[in-house]
Amino acid sequence: xxxxxxWLKSLITDTPQEGRELAILMARKTIGAIQSDPEIKKxxxxxxxxxxAQLIASAEVVALEFxxxxxxxxxxxx
Amino acid sequence: xxxxxxWLKSLITDTPQEGRELAILMARKTIGAIQSDPEIKKxxxxxxxxxxAQLIASAEVVALEFxxxxxxxxxxxx
Amino acid sequence: xxxxxxWLKSLITDTPQEGRELAILMARKTIGAIQSDPEIKKxxxxxxxxxxAQLIASAEVVALEFxxxxxxxxxxxx
Amino acid sequence: xxxxxxWLKSLITDTPQEGRELAILMARKTIGAIQSDPEIKKxxxxxxxxxxAQLIASAEVVALEFxxxxxxxxxxxx
Amino acid sequence: xxxxxxWLKSLITDTPQEGRELAILMARKTIGAIQSDPEIKKxxxxxxxxxxAQLIASAEVVALEFxxxxxxxxxxxx
Amino acid sequence: xxxxxxWLKSLITDTPQEGRELAILMARKTIGAIQSDPEIKKxxxxxxxxxxAQLIASAEVVALEFxxxxxxxxxxxx
Numbered sequence: 337x338x339x340x341x342x343w344l345k346s347l348i349t350d351t352p353q354e355g356r357e358l359a360i361l362m363a364r365k366t367i368g369a370i371q372s373d374p375e376i377k378k379x380x381x382x383x384x385x386x387x388x389a390q391l392i393a394s395a396e397v398v399a400l401e402f403x404x405x406x407x408x409x410x411x412x413x414x
Numbered sequence: 415x416x417x418x419x420x421w422l423k424s425l426i427t428d429t430p431q432e433g434r435e436l437a438i439l440m441a442r443k444t445i446g447a448i449q450s451d452p453e454i455k456k457x458x459x460x461x462x463x464x465x466x467a468q469l470i471a472s473a474e475v476v477a478l479e480f481x482x483x484x485x486x487x488x489x490x491x492x
Numbered sequence: 493x494x495x496x497x498x499w500l501k502s503l504i505t506d507t508p509q510e511g512r513e514l515a516i517l518m519a520r521k522t523i524g525a526i527q528s529d530p531e532i533k534k535x536x537x538x539x540x541x542x543x544x545a546q547l548i549a550s551a552e553v554v555a556l557e558f559x560x561x562x563x564x565x566x567x568x569x570x
Numbered sequence: 571x572x573x574x575x576x577w578l579k580s581l582i583t584d585t586p587q588e589g590r591e592l593a594i595l596m597a598r599k600t601i602g603a604i605q606s607d608p609e610i611k612k613x614x615x616x617x618x619x620x621x622x623a624q625l626i627a628s629a630e631v632v633a634l635e636f637x638x639x640x641x642x643x644x645x646x647x648x
Numbered sequence: 649x650x651x652x653x654x655w656l657k658s659l660i661t662d663t664p665q666e667g668r669e670l671a672i673l674m675a676r677k678t679i680g681a682i683q684s685d686p687e688i689k690k691x692x693x694x695x696x697x698x699x700x701a702q703l704i705a706s707a708e709v710v711a712l713e714f715x716x717x718x719x720x721x722x723x724x725x726x
Numbered sequence: 727x728x729x730x731x732x733w734l735k736s737l738i739t740d741t742p743q744e745g746r747e748l749a750i751l752m753a754r755k756t757i758g759a760i761q762s763d764p765e766i767k768k769x770x771x772x773x774x775x776x777x778x779a780q781l782i783a784s785a786e787v788v789a790l791e792f793x794x795x796x797x798x799x800x801x802x803x804x
Contacts, residue, residue: 344743348802349468354748360447362746362792366785369750371775384778385449388462391454392471393782395444399478400789402440411425411486415515415550431500438525466540470549473522477556478517489503489564512596516603533645542604544612544614547626551581555634559597566586587656590674594681601713619683622692626705629678633712645659645720665734668752670758693783697761704783707756711790714752714801723798 347408355409359401363394425486431486437479441472503564511565514558519550572607581642589643597628669722671713675706700720737798743798749791752786 349355371377384390390405406412422444427433449455462468484490498522505511527533540546540561571587573646577599605611640646655677657714661667696702720722733755737744763768774780796802 342743344746345741345766347796348803351423352425353420356443360444363789365746365784366750366788367781369766370784373778376776380778380781381486383770384782386454386458387778388458388465389418389471390467390779390782391445391448391470392475393779393786394448395441395475396471396478397782397785397789398444399441399475399482400786400793401429403478403482404793404796406425406482406486408796409786410804411482413426413486429501430503431498434500434521438522457506462534464536465547466536467546468525468534469523470540470546470553472526473519473553474549474556476522477519477553481560484503484560484564489560490560491564492505492558497579499624501614508581509576512578512599517598537587542614544618545624545627547601547604547614548618548624548631550604551597552627552634554600555597555631555638559634561640562581562638562642567638569582569642580683589684590656590677590721598705606686618690618710620688620701622701624694625679625682625703626696626702626709627710628682629675630705632678633675633716634698637712637716640659641685641715645716647720648660663735664733665736668734668755670754683750698766698770700770700777701780701783703760703770704774704780704787706760707753707787708783708790710756711787711794712755713788715794718737718794718798724795725738725798 346357347405349405349409352406352409352412353413355405356398359398359405362405363397364400366397425483427483430484430487432477433483433490434480437476437483440479440483441475441487444475471492503561503568505561505565508565508568510560511561512554512558515554518557518561519553522553533544575628581639583639584645586640586646589639590632590636590645596635597631597637598601600631627631659717661717661721664718664721664724665725668710668714668717669715671710675709677702678709694703735740736793737797739795742799742802745795745802746788746792749788749795751789752791752795756787 343361346356349358368377371380384394421439425436427436446455449458462472499517503514505514524533527536540550577595581592581641583592602611605614655673660671661670679692680689683692696706733751737748739748758767761770774784
């Protein structure tokens with residue numbers, strides 16, 4: 337794997353909100369790993385962003401990824 | 415990210431019920447991160463709020479987010 | 493939030509079965525938070541209670557909520 | 571709740587296999603809590619037992635319930 | 649329950665790969681507990697093994713069962 | 727099981743990103759365990775890689791597998 341593909345160096349983030357952003361990135365990177373064609377990805381994105389059922393399913397993936405990120409950060413408790 | 419977008423400062427809430435509200439907010443913010451057009455979001459919301467299958471799917475997302483919030487708060491045990 | 497909306501004071505229950513009832517309540521309250529119109533809710537309820545796929549999806553939400561309630565109660569172990 | 575409805579006295583079982591049976595019971599009891607009409611339940615059961623997608627969704631619910639039961643029993647480790 | 653139905657004696661396996669096999673077995677046994685007719689099961693299997701959406705849903709069930717098996721084995725860490 | 731099928735020797739990886747790759751492999755291996763015909767698998771793959779709903783469902787499976795891998799690696803914390 338080339339260096340420019342190294343996108344997940346750590347699960348640790350400074351804040352919960354950065355943890356949310358990481359969770360969204362993780363979900364998107366999985367899609368990109370399965371469907372790497374940028375044109376198809378763009379089409380699909382336009383499709384699912386207007387489909388409420390698919391938006392809810394996407395939110396479920398983010399919730400699952402965030403469970404992992406939050407646990408890794410001990411829920412950002414001091 | 416602009417300051418007015420900082421919506422998740424902490425996973426800690428005073429009560430379980432506030433934890434539920436945070437879980438619902440987390441689910442909604444994910445939708446907003448994927449589909450940011452307010453008009454489209456409003457249309458989609460009207461659609462899924464009348465579709466029982468999508469309501470159940472939404473409840474699943476909230477349940478997952480709440481698992482994280484509840485663990486972060488040690489289930490609000492003293 | 494008005495006091496009569498305070499429905500989740502604690503995740504602690506005396507027994508596993510009361511924990512199940514709380515999990516079902518949690519799932520229902522999420523639906524009510526998204527779709528608050530009592531007429532629409534009633535219609536939707538009649539619909540999904542006769543649709544086996546939606547019943548199974550509802551059972552999944554309850555299973556997830558119960559995971560949280562059970563952990564909060566340390567699985568009701570003495 | 572009448573005594574004859576008290577079906578979940580404990581999450582503790584003697585063996586993993588009894589834990590599986592409890593997980594299946596938990597899933598079924600949730601369905602029964604939402605749809606209590608025995609005639610409708612029987613019809614729905616015949617329907618979903620012949621629908622592979624619904625069987626898989628049912629298996630997901632059982633897997634989630636079993637996660638809880640297994641944790642409660644510390645995975646039946648001595 | 650007859651002895652020849654005793655299929656889950658333990659969640660402990662020697663290796664992660666045997667844990668995967670157990671997770672797949674657990675998913676299959678749940679299907680068999682709901683739909684026990686061998687002819688119908690065979691038909692359904694042929695159906696879902698050619699349906700990518702159902703294959704993905706099956707993989708989700710296996711992932712959930714494996715979470716339990718992996719935790720039971722402390723992730724096979726020495 | 728023949729040795730050339732031994733694909734999951736350990737859940738431990740050096741980095742979070744290798745953990746992601748393992749999670750994707752785990753999801754794919756489950757599909758292969760259910761549908762082993764390479765021709766059918768290829769057809770199904772082309773199908774679901776162009777279907778946004780199925781891509782999202784695939785991402786959910788990966789998220790679940792990654793939860794297990796991340797926990798096994800103690801979230802790659804030193």
